[in-house]
Structure formats: structure tokens, C-alpha cells
Amino acid sequence: MRNNYFKKIQLLPLALALSLCFTTVPNLAAEKEKQSINNSKQKIDENKAKIDTLESEQKKVNEKIKDLEALKSDTAAYIKALDQNMAEVTNELITINNYITQKQLDIEFTQDQLAKATQSESDQYASMKLRIKFMYEKGDTNFIDMILNAKSWSDLLNKAEYISRITKYDRDKLAEYESTRQLVSDTQTQLQAENAQLLDLQNQEVAKQQSLQALLDQKNQELAAYKEKISNAQSEIASQQSKIDDLYEDISAQEANIEAMEREIERQEEEARKKAEEEARRKAEAEGRDPDSAKSDYKSRTMTGGFTWPVPSSGRISSGYGDRESPTEGASSNHKGIDIAAPSGSNVIASAAGTVVIATYSASAGNYVMISHGSGTYTVYMHMSSLNVSEGDEVSQGESIGSVGSTGYSTGPHLHFGIRKNGSYVNPENYL
Template sequence: MRMRHWICAAALSSGLLIGGVAAFSAYATSVEIEDAKKQVSALEKEKKKVESTLSQLEGLKADTAAYVKKLDGSLSSLAEELEQLGNRIALKEEEIDQAQIQLESAKREEEHQYDSMKLRIKYMYENGQNNLLDMVMESGSISELLNRAEYVSQIAEYDRKMLTAYASAKEQVAAREQNLEKEHGELLVLQESTQAKQASMQKLMDSKQKELDSYNSKIAMAQDELDQHNADIKAQEEQMRRIEAEMKRREEEARKKAEAAGKTYTVSNLGNISFKWPCPSSSRITSNFGDRESPTEGASSNHKGIDISASTGADIIAAADGEVVISTYSYSAGNYIMLDHGGGVSTVYMHCSKLLVGVGEKVTKGQVIAKVGSTGYSTGSHLHFGIRSGGTYVNPRSYVSP
């Protein structure tokens, strides 16, 4: 908003300069060039602030971009880790399926062996006496009898061993299946934990990406503002060149007119002009003529007048008879009036709340021409009063007092 204020003020003063050149004195252009210089100085300060902000934003953007890159790498690692976990889980599930198949097979083998053994035991029990008698009667010798008895014993022992082996195999497969299920569960927990970590990191990634987008947007805005400052500075510098050229043109014009009339252009003696105190309601001076500490940013440290503290709306009067050559708004002076008293002498009245006379009007000493205010570069309600002679500001207190 302040930037727009500067631009509008510059455009206004530039327009008045071009449109009303004939009505302005050389001193008017001096005020305008001083005003333009202040605007350039203020713009340069604002430009430095924007450049500093832009540099900080670029740094923050670089830090965020580096962090986003790091997050992206971490997310890629997590995605790879999840893929490996998925493969391990799938492999573990295949192993569990195989273990279940082996377990079912072992159960069936055990049941089959158990059923076969039960049948043999039942048969031997039901036919035990007859088989024993037949074995004795049919054996041709003691050796053959013992061999047959040993055979029966071996069959029974075989059944016991096989049953034990199948039972052991079944237990081993069952234990393996249990371990596989445990490992599968642990992998699922790890997968869930990794997925949660991935989701959290992705959320952070999205947040940082938005932050990065925000920095890009702010940088673009700051760059636009910087470009605008550069354009405004260039415009003000161009205006200063125009004003300086106009001042030289008027000076040359005045010299030529004087030569054509056979006269020498001289400056009036200030001692011959009787000035009246410009603010009847107050005699309190808050800032004297000359070097001072700048009261506010943009205000001059070389004070070319005196500041008279007064209430807003208090009368401001013409210090001497003269013609209004400026009645306008300035970026630094606020609403102000300049009176031409002839002979290169002029007075200026700044920071007014209201202007009551216009360019070209004739005024008399003591006539109310404006109201006290605090417009432009100002820290409070007051009148800045200045006297110029021959293009140079002089100390008003040497020529006027309350």
C-alpha cells in the first residue's frame, strides 16, 4: 500500500510539473527534486529490505528443498524395504503352505502306519494260539522255529519304529509350521510398522512440499516487488533528471530575459522584506534550522526550516505578500504551499491538513492560507516553515519571530 502511495505521489507531482511549468518558480522545482531524492532514498531502503527478505527466502527454500530430497530418499528406501518385506512374507507364506502339506502327509502316514499295526496286532491276538502251534508243527527244526519267531518279533519292532518315526516327523513338521507362523507374524508386524512410518514420512513430505511451494510463491512475490522497486527508482531518477533540466532551462530563460531587458537578474535583500510569524496560535519551536537527528525514517537530517508545534486545524498565515506557486501534495512534505515574494525569495509551509489557496492566487501578509496538520513525513501535528533566497534555504529565525 505504501508503495502505491509513493507511485501515486510521484505521478501527481510529475503531472503537476509538466502541466503547470509556467506557474512554478525555479524554487518549486528545487523542492520537487529534493522530494524525489527522498523518495529514491526511501525506495533504496525498501529495496534492500526486499533483497534481504528474498535472500532469506532463497535460503529457506534451499534448506527445505534439501530436506525434501532427503525425505524422498528415505521414502524410496522405505518403499524398497516394504517391497522386500512383501517378498519375504510371500515366501514365508509359501513355506507355511508347504509345511502344512508336509504336516498333513505326516499325519496320514502316521495314521496309516497306526492302522496297519492295529490290524496286525488284532490278527495276532485273534489267531495267536493257532499260529503258535502251526509255527511249532510246521518248523522243520529248532533253528527254523527260532527264525520264524524272530521274524514275528522283527515285524512288531518295525511297526513300533515306524510309528515312532512318523510321530516324530509329524511333531517336527508341526513345530516348523509353528515357527513359520511366528516368523510370518513378526514380518507382518514389521510390515505394518514400516507402512506406518512410510505414511508418517509421506505426510511430512507433503507438508514440506507445500512449504516449498509457499516459498516459491513468496519468492515470486518478493521478486515482483523488487522489480517494482527498481522500476520506481528508475522513474524517480528520471523525474529528477527532468526537474534538473527544467531548473537549468528556467535559469537560462531568466538570464536571457534579463539580458534582453538590459538588466541584471538579482536576488532581493531579505532584510527589505518584513515577515510575519506564520502560526499565530503557537510559538513553540520543536526543531530548529540546520543539522539534526532525523525524527522519523525518510525525514531529512539537514533541516531546511523550523518546525512549529501546533494543534491540527490551527491557522497558517502568509508570512509576506506574494503569489502561490505551489499548492499540492508531496511524498515527504505532505500538503504544502510555496509563496513567491519576488526577487528570488520564497517561503514554504509544509505538512498542512488543509490547503486554502491555489496556484496563481495573490495573497497578502497575514492571510490564512492553510491549516496545521501532520501529512507526509511527520511525527505529529506541526508546521514546517522555510525561507529560500536565491535558491538557498536560510534560517527563518534570522528574519521572523513570534
């Protein structure tokens, strides 16, 4: 009976410490009810935040459209201004999507840390329960009995040291368990904060998508109204025809610019070749060799390898190469490339390595790029929302050159992609 009494005294400090740990755990039913109320409040707050974000973004885009109202009399200027606003929103959307991707990775990492900490807490708790059970059942390890049964001062000191170490071990394990519980609590708080940040970013993404669609709808309404003016009123045809003529002139100017650039590149290559031959001839004369036998080491750019698909995220061709029904008034019915439908902001890459010879804006082609690949071969990319390259840049195959958009004479986001060989357009589908 005395042994059982001392065993209970021996267990008292550890049991008291454990009871202090778990007195903070509330009644399970009350905790569930409290959690349910908190979840409801959180959902209400999330919905309010989402509504506030959408209303704020809607107000912003409505102000942009209102600011452009004065330009409506000039269709080309109005469309260009809408294109610029769409490009800005698209860039903001790309940035938000990048933030969302990174935040999702952060959440995955924090969830993994929480799972590890929770498992550690569970393991430590199970270990402490086994320790208490062992101390209760192991009657022959009673500390007081050990001290009273000491046979000498040396034996007494050894047993006291043994008891001290066991007691320290129990205190350390208890402190370690408390630290792990705190880590679990802190990680849960961090995870809640990161989920709230992700929700805010997702709300911003939805709002930006709606802004982009609102601007595109406004542009399509203007294009539709422009077409209706031409088809419904003969008296308007004369005044509006000049605008269509301007568009055709821009298309012709753009084609002339492309052809002039090709001729200029050929001229530069021919001059470089002649210069290299003249240098080789002079070098042969200086060395006493036959000038006619001298060979130049000049090499013009040569097309190597094939073409890769220019829009990695989409493989859908919305309009093929060749004759077609014009999609909107003023657009070409002899399609000199293919249209690849893709969401605004989708990455556009160089189909082959080469030099950027044109990177500019045109009322008909929007933001467009032309790349020289050598061997009389060029690729053309039109209607992009933004450009990542400038004239003179050297690009490698697969390098990003811009983003899909709907700039210029376009009714929806897509990339117009063309290939020119030896001064003429060819069907890209035969080369991709």
C-alpha cells in the first residue's frame, strides 16, 4: 500500500503538468459551434470583399470608357485607345496570375509543414501517455524506495543522479510537446492568412477578367455600330468609305513596309558579301596571290531547322490560310496566314531563331512583329496586346516575343501568324 502511495506522489508532477496542457482544450461541442459561427462570419466577410473588389474594378473600367467618349467620333482613335486600355488590363491580369501561382505554392508548402507538425504533436502525445502508464505500472522503480534502499553514500548519490536525469527528461519532453503545440497553432494561423491572400488575388483576377471583357464588348459594339452605319445608310457610305480606305491604305502600307524591309535586308546582305569579296581580293593582292582565286569567308544567315507552334497554350485555328469570308468590314478576304484563337495575355513565342526587323503598331495589324530567319524566310505575328522585343533584337526559337491580344482590326483575342518565303506568303500549316 505504501508503494502505491509513493507511486501516486511520483506521478503527480507529470500528471499535473499534462492537465495544465489540456485545460486549454475547450468542450468539443462548444468548440464545433464556435467554429461553425466563425466559418459563417468568414464566408460573409469573403463575399463582402469579393463584391467590393468587383464594384471597385467595375467603377474603374466605366471611368475609362467614359474618358474615351470624346474619341467616339474617330473610330480608329477610339479603337486604338481601347486597345491600349486592354493591353494595360491584360498585363495586370498576367501579374495577378503569377502572384496566384506563387501563393498556391506557398500554401502547399505551409500545408505540408502543418501536416508534419500535427503528426509530431500526435506522436509526442502518444509517447507521453505511454510514459505515464509505464511509471504507474512499474512499481519497482519507485523513487523514494530507491533512495531508502541505498546501501552507501555512493549508491545514494548515483540513485539521486538517476532520479534527477529522469525528472529532467520528463520536463524536457513536456517542454518539447508544448513547443510543438505552439508551432501547430502558429502554422494554422499562417495558413489562414495565406488562404485569405489567395482569395483576395482570385477576386482581383475575376474583376480584371470582367474589365477585359467589358472593354472588348465596348470595342465590338463600336465595330458593329461602325459596320451598321455603312450597311444601313447609303448617305453614310461616302463619309465612312474614307475610313475604310484609310484602313486599306494602312494594310497596303504595312505590306509595303514588310516588302521594303525584305529588300533592305537583301541589299545589306549583298553589300556585305561584295565588301567581303573585295577585302579578300585586296588581301590576296597584298600577299602576292592571284586576286581572282581569292575566296570570301562571308556567309549570309541561313535558315536552319523547322518552325515551332507560336502559341504554346492553344492549338485551335479559328481562320485558315487563303480565301475566306471577311470576318468584319475592312478585313482581308484573302487571308495571308492563320488565326490562332487564345485567351488575352497568352504567351507568343518566336517560331524560329532570327532577327527582329519590325516591332511596331499598325491600325490594321495592331501590335505586330516580323522576324528574319535567313534564306529569304520571315515570320509575321499580328494583333498582340503587348510586345516583348524591339527592332534589331536577336531571338532564339521558343523565346517570348509578346502576348495574345485583339489590337488593330480584330474582333476577338487571337494571333495572326504568317510565313513569307522569297517575297511571298505561304501556308503556315505546311511548315509547322
